[in-house]
Amino acid sequence: MNCINEQMYGYGSSRSVIRDQYEYGRKRRAEIGDDNLFDFSLGNPSVPTPSALRDCVMSLLDETDSLTLHGYTSAQGDFNTRKAVADNLNARFDAGLGPDDIYMTCGAAAALSITFRALNDSNDEIIIFAPYFPEYKVFISSAGAVPVSVPFVEKDFQIDLDAFRATLSPETHAVVINSPNTPCGVIYKESTLLELCAILREKSAEYGHPIYIVSDEPYREIVYNGEAVPFIMNLYPDTIMCYSYSKCLSVPGERIGYVAVSPRASDASRVYAAVCGAGRALGYVCAPSLFQKIIERLPGVMPDIEVYRRNRDLLYGSLSEIGYECVHPDGAFYLFIKSLEPDAVKFSLRARDFDILLVPAGSFGAPGYARIAYCTDYDRIRRSIPAFKALFESYR
Amino acid sequence: MNCINEQMYGYGSSRSVIRDQYEYGRKRRAEIGDDNLFDFSLGNPSVPTPSALRDCVMSLLDETDSLTLHGYTSAQGDFNTRKAVADNLNARFDAGLGPDDIYMTCGAAAALSITFRALNDSNDEIIIFAPYFPEYKVFISSAGAVPVSVPFVEKDFQIDLDAFRATLSPETHAVVINSPNTPCGVIYKESTLLELCAILREKSAEYGHPIYIVSDEPYREIVYNGEAVPFIMNLYPDTIMCYSYSKCLSVPGERIGYVAVSPRASDASRVYAAVCGAGRALGYVCAPSLFQKIIERLPGVMPDIEVYRRNRDLLYGSLSEIGYECVHPDGAFYLFIKSLEPDAVKFSLRARDFDILLVPAGSFGAPGYARIAYCTDYDRIRRSIPAFKALFESYR
Numbered sequence: 001m002n003c004i005n006e007q008m009y010g011y012g013s014s015r016s017v018i019r020d021q022y023e024y025g026r027k028r029r030a031e032i033g034d035d036n037l038f039d040f041s042l043g044n045p046s047v048p049t050p051s052a053l054r055d056c057v058m059s060l061l062d063e064t065d066s067l068t069l070h071g072y073t074s075a076q077g078d079f080n081t082r083k084a085v086a087d088n089l090n091a092r093f094d095a096g097l098g099p100d101d102i103y104m105t106c107g108a109a110a111a112l113s114i115t116f117r118a119l120n121d122s123n124d125e126i127i128i129f130a131p132y133f134p135e136y137k138v139f140i141s142s143a144g145a146v147p148v149s150v151p152f153v154e155k156d157f158q159i160d161l162d163a164f165r166a167t168l169s170p171e172t173h174a175v176v177i178n179s180p181n182t183p184c185g186v187i188y189k190e191s192t193l194l195e196l197c198a199i200l201r202e203k204s205a206e207y208g209h210p211i212y213i214v215s216d217e218p219y220r221e222i223v224y225n226g227e228a229v230p231f232i233m234n235l236y237p238d239t240i241m242c243y244s245y246s247k248c249l250s251v252p253g254e255r256i257g258y259v260a261v262s263p264r265a266s267d268a269s270r271v272y273a274a275v276c277g278a279g280r281a282l283g284y285v286c287a288p289s290l291f292q293k294i295i296e297r298l299p300g301v302m303p304d305i306e307v308y309r310r311n312r313d314l315l316y317g318s319l320s321e322i323g324y325e326c327v328h329p330d331g332a333f334y335l336f337i338k339s340l341e342p343d344a345v346k347f348s349l350r351a352r353d354f355d356i357l358l359v360p361a362g363s364f365g366a367p368g369y370a371r372i373a374y375c376t377d378y379d380r381i382r383r384s385i386p387a388f389k390a391l392f393e394s395y396r
Numbered sequence: 397m398n399c400i401n402e403q404m405y406g407y408g409s410s411r412s413v414i415r416d417q418y419e420y421g422r423k424r425r426a427e428i429g430d431d432n433l434f435d436f437s438l439g440n441p442s443v444p445t446p447s448a449l450r451d452c453v454m455s456l457l458d459e460t461d462s463l464t465l466h467g468y469t470s471a472q473g474d475f476n477t478r479k480a481v482a483d484n485l486n487a488r489f490d491a492g493l494g495p496d497d498i499y500m501t502c503g504a505a506a507a508l509s510i511t512f513r514a515l516n517d518s519n520d521e522i523i524i525f526a527p528y529f530p531e532y533k534v535f536i537s538s539a540g541a542v543p544v545s546v547p548f549v550e551k552d553f554q555i556d557l558d559a560f561r562a563t564l565s566p567e568t569h570a571v572v573i574n575s576p577n578t579p580c581g582v583i584y585k586e587s588t589l590l591e592l593c594a595i596l597r598e599k600s601a602e603y604g605h606p607i608y609i610v611s612d613e614p615y616r617e618i619v620y621n622g623e624a625v626p627f628i629m630n631l632y633p634d635t636i637m638c639y640s641y642s643k644c645l646s647v648p649g650e651r652i653g654y655v656a657v658s659p660r661a662s663d664a665s666r667v668y669a670a671v672c673g674a675g676r677a678l679g680y681v682c683a684p685s686l687f688q689k690i691i692e693r694l695p696g697v698m699p700d701i702e703v704y705r706r707n708r709d710l711l712y713g714s715l716s717e718i719g720y721e722c723v724h725p726d727g728a729f730y731l732f733i734k735s736l737e738p739d740a741v742k743f744s745l746r747a748r749d750f751d752i753l754l755v756p757a758g759s760f761g762a763p764g765y766a767r768i769a770y771c772t773d774y775d776r777i778r779r780s781i782p783a784f785k786a787l788f789e790s791y792r
Contacts (some may be wrong), residue, residue, distance in 0.1 A: 066450070113679025119401065278404040299494075
């Protein structure tokens with residue numbers, strides 16, 4: 001007999017398809033050299049961190065007493081950091097947030113895990129929309145709730161609202177929105193969201209309890225051509241926003257982000273207290289102190305997304321021209337393409353023959369598609385085009 | 397009807413006795429000035445971070461590409477960091493650890509939460525020894541397990557081994573050891589631990605499953621007069637060590653620590669995988685990247701504990717002389733004293749009249765005692781002695 005939790009063992013020992021590509025890439029790189037491998041499997045920012053961040057660390061080291069700089073903050077986060085975050089959101093979106101609506105976290109994964117735990121008891125349902133970030137299912141199940149997925153509209157990758165309506169039940173406690181979307185880069189249109197909110201209002205009234213929107217927005221700042229990303233908290237009161245600075249500051253390893261509870265949410269102060277309690281219960285004492293102080297000083301620093309835009313334009317243009325069916329990405333740094341055979345896993349394996357590493361999207365809830373992460377260097381994308389062409393022609 | 401988790405709401409809205417003293421202290425400080433308040437309520441390191449840490453950050457910023465410095469590490473932690481940690485433990489304790497036995501975490505609270513989750517299913521029992529860190533109960537309950545406490549021997553604050561034996565059951569999956577101990581500063585003697593391990597071996601055989609020791613060691617480096625802190629992993633194979641750099645590097649806000657799974661544990665590789673899985677399930681993507689790289693470069697930096705030792709000697713000597721019954725602390729930075737009346741909460745309230753802030757130890761499983769955190773400046777301790785004397789005399 002053994003004494004470990006089998007579900008946790010499963011989470012720790014099962015190798016995700018992304019991890020599998022990563023391991024294959026490591027081996028293949030050793031054989032043919034990094035330059036010759038077209039690895040589009042990982043969603044790691046490729047734009048250097050803003051130089052302001054480095055300068056900020058230097059000044060903090062100079063100006064701040066070490067015990068303050070690296071000391072505990074309050075569990076919800078340093079007051080000045082929370083104020084800077086709230087002020088920034090208010091200035092940009094007229095959000096009406098105060099410091100006590102913000103809870104600083106170790107990145108978006110922590111923010112989501114904490115929020116799911118705060119909102120749910122056993123067997124509550126949380127709705128996710130395909131294509132979705134696969135870890136949602138892990139975080140939701142780990143909170144004791146049940147993830148239920150709703151399909152997308154194949155034409156434009158917006159939410160299938162009829163299917164959504166049919167999926168809601170009195171057990172539904174929350175709905176996760178992720179726009180710009182991982183893995184397909186689509187931004188949900190305001191019209192889609194308004195209709196979704198209308199359905200939620202109707203069903204909340206029918207069920208007699210709020211259905212919260214958990215808005216996961218790590219790519220909010222990575223949008224092209226000025227597309228508007230609707231600020232969901234302003235469309236629907238029962239909204240909890242989860243944010244990470246990983247992508248916008250290119251600091252994914254530093255684990256800094258926040259939960260923002262709309263002050264207009266039902267029982268907002270109770271929801272906020274439950275968020276604090278869930279953070280405590282999961283072992284999050286406070287978000288990393290130095291990075292909280294960086295956020296306090298740089299709340300409005302925006303990433304240099306020109307690099308990603310150039311990558312997107314080159315890749316989307318070239319692959320479309322070759323004949324691939326591509327979903328046009330308005331944000332994030334992913335291109336979603338239709339697999340050239342029904343089984344996207346086989347397609348991704350064949351792509352390996354051309355030294356292209358993709359991620360088949362079955363685990364994202366979109367079988368038949370593959371994800372290309374174009375957060376890599378422009379020249380590598382340029383050199384990969386003939387390989388994509390040869391892959392395409394291999395299906396003729 | 398509401399849609400939040402009531403247990404989490406409870407964790408987030410109940411004010412701990414430490415928090416209560418903190419809030420009182422904030423108000424009182426405004427009234428009488430910081431210099432006149434003898435606040436011994438918080439366990440925040442008071443020794444500045446070693447200058448080597450600041451230098452290390454500067455060199456890392458100079459020498460390391462920003463995407464590497466702040467990028468994702470693997471979920472278990474950067475290989476070089478894990479190797480440095482393992483090498484350091486091997487050099488000091490001949491621990492036989494490899495990099496793949498180490499899992500880097502966001503501090504000890506995360507390490508404990510992850511370990512409890514990895515080892516337990518619903519209703520398993522985890523034994524804790526009074527006096528204990530109150531958050532153990534939160535972390536254990538949150539992992540779905542049941543915390544069961546065992547009393548201490550009043551004479552020397554060692555473990556009551558008869559009570560321990562009587563508390564073990566087939567449902568016991570783990571036992572938490574914390575030495576040097578929070579909140580009383582006592583180091584468990586090797587003889588105590590050897591006997592405890594013998595009982596665990598006997599009961600593991602009887603129940604047909606391993607009973608793990610979870611060894612929580614954030615104060616390992618803070619010991620005085622060269623007292624030996626037995627390295628539990630070398631005494632008992634089924635040991636999982638949880639460590640934090642918060643105290644030894646004075647960086648409690650940065651959240652950096654690790655789990656070390658003994659390679660001699662039953663099913664060690666499965667336990668390690670479950671630890672990885674639990675980290676994933678709780679939303680811990682990786683430990684903060686910059687601080688992982690600092691640990692890689694400074695694995696053996698030791699704190700300047702001379703400051704704490706002087707504080708201890710002054711406080712222990714003076715309070716004993718006044719007449720307080722004090723537990724002699726061999727490590728950590730806490731002094732445990734016997735309350736001057738049966739109810740330590742009332743005693744702590746009366747101490748406020750003398751502007752002394754203590755923590756009554758009921759929530760530590762030791763009613764009738766109070767904790768004095770002497771991680772403060774020497775001069776404040778010196779100035780507090782007359783107040784302690786007046787408090788003592790008020791009970792004549």
